[in-house]
Amino acid sequence: DTEVTQTPKHLVMGMTNKKSLKCEQHMGHRAMYWYKQKAKKPPELMFVYSYEKLSINESVPSRFSPECPNSSLLNLHLHALQPEDSALYLCASSPRQGALGTEAFFGQGTRLTVV
Amino acid sequence: DAKTTQPNSMESNEEEPVHLPCNHSTISGTDYIHWYRQLPSQGPEYVIHGLTSNVNNRMASLAIAEDRKSSTLILHRATLRDAAVYYCILRDVMDDMRFGAGTRLTVKP
Numbered sequence: 001d002t003e004v005t006q007t008p009k010h011l012v013m014g015m016t017n018k019k020s021l022k023c024e025q026h027m028g029h030r031a032m033y034w035y036k037q038k039a040k041k042p043p044e045l046m047f048v049y050s051y052e053k054l055s056i057n058e059s060v061p062s063r064f065s066p067e068c069p070n071s072s073l074l075n076l077h078l079h080a081l082q083p084e085d086s087a088l089y090l091c092a093s094s095p096r097q098g099a100l101g102t103e104a105f106f107g108q109g110t111r112l113t114v115v
Numbered sequence: 116d117a118k119t120t121q122p123n124s125m126e127s128n129e130e131e132p133v134h135l136p137c138n139h140s141t142i143s144g145t146d147y148i149h150w151y152r153q154l155p156s157q158g159p160e161y162v163i164h165g166l167t168s169n170v171n172n173r174m175a176s177l178a179i180a181e182d183r184k185s186s187t188l189i190l191h192r193a194t195l196r197d198a199a200v201y202y203c204i205l206r207d208v209m210d211d212m213r214f215g216a217g218t219r220l221t222v223k224p
Binding site: 099 | 145146147149151157158159160161164166200202206207208209210211212213214215216217
C-alpha cells in the first residue's frame with residue numbers, strides 16, 4: 001500500500017465553523033507534511049512532523065492547528081478561517097525526515113472553500 | 116530566495132524527447148536533487164532523484180552536471196499524459212521539501 005489518503009476530498013465551511021482535514025498512510029513513514037496550494041501556484045510548506053512531533057512550522061496562522069495522534073495519521077484542525085484560506089491542502093509522507101534519498105508520497109488533496 | 120530555478124513553461128511534441136532544465140547553483144554537498152510532477156487536479160507524484168551520478172528509472176532519466184549546480188530531467192518519449200507541472204526540489208538536511216515555481220510542460224499531439 002503506497003497510498004496517502006486524504007479526507008474529505010472537498011470541504012465547504014463558513015468562517016465561524018470548526019472542521020478537520022485528515023491524512024492517513026500505512027507505509028510506516030515517520031515524516032508527514034502539510035502543504036497549501038493556491039490555483040496556478042506551487043505547493044507551500046505549512047508543517048512537518050517527524051516521529052509524531054512537530055518539526056517545522058512555517059509561521060502558519062494559529063487558525064490552522066496540526067495534530068499527529070499516531071504514526072499513521074495526520075490531522076489539520078481549522079477554525080475561524082478566512083476566504084483567502086480557500087485552497088487545495090496536500091498531505092505527504094516520507095520514510096523519515098532527513099531520509100533524503102527516498103521518495104515522498106502525496107495525497108490527492110482536500111479542496112477547501114471558505115465562505 | 117529560490118533554491119532552484121526552472122523555466123516557467125516548455126512545449127514538446129508527442130513521442131519526442133523532452134529535456135527539462137533546473138539550476139541550483141547554491142546546492143550543498145548533502146542536498147539530493149528530486150523531481151516531482153503534478154498532473155492537473157492531482158497531488159504531486161515522485162519522478163526521480165539523484166545525488167551525484169546520472170539516474171534512470173522507468174519514468175525518466177536525470178542528468179546531473181559534474182559541479183552539481185544544474186540538472187536536467189529527460190523524458191525519452193513524451194506522451195499526452197506527461198503534460199504536467201514539473202518541480203525540481205533540493206532535499207536538504209532540514210528536509211523541508213520546498214517547491215519552486217516549476218515548469219509547465221505542454222505536449223502537443
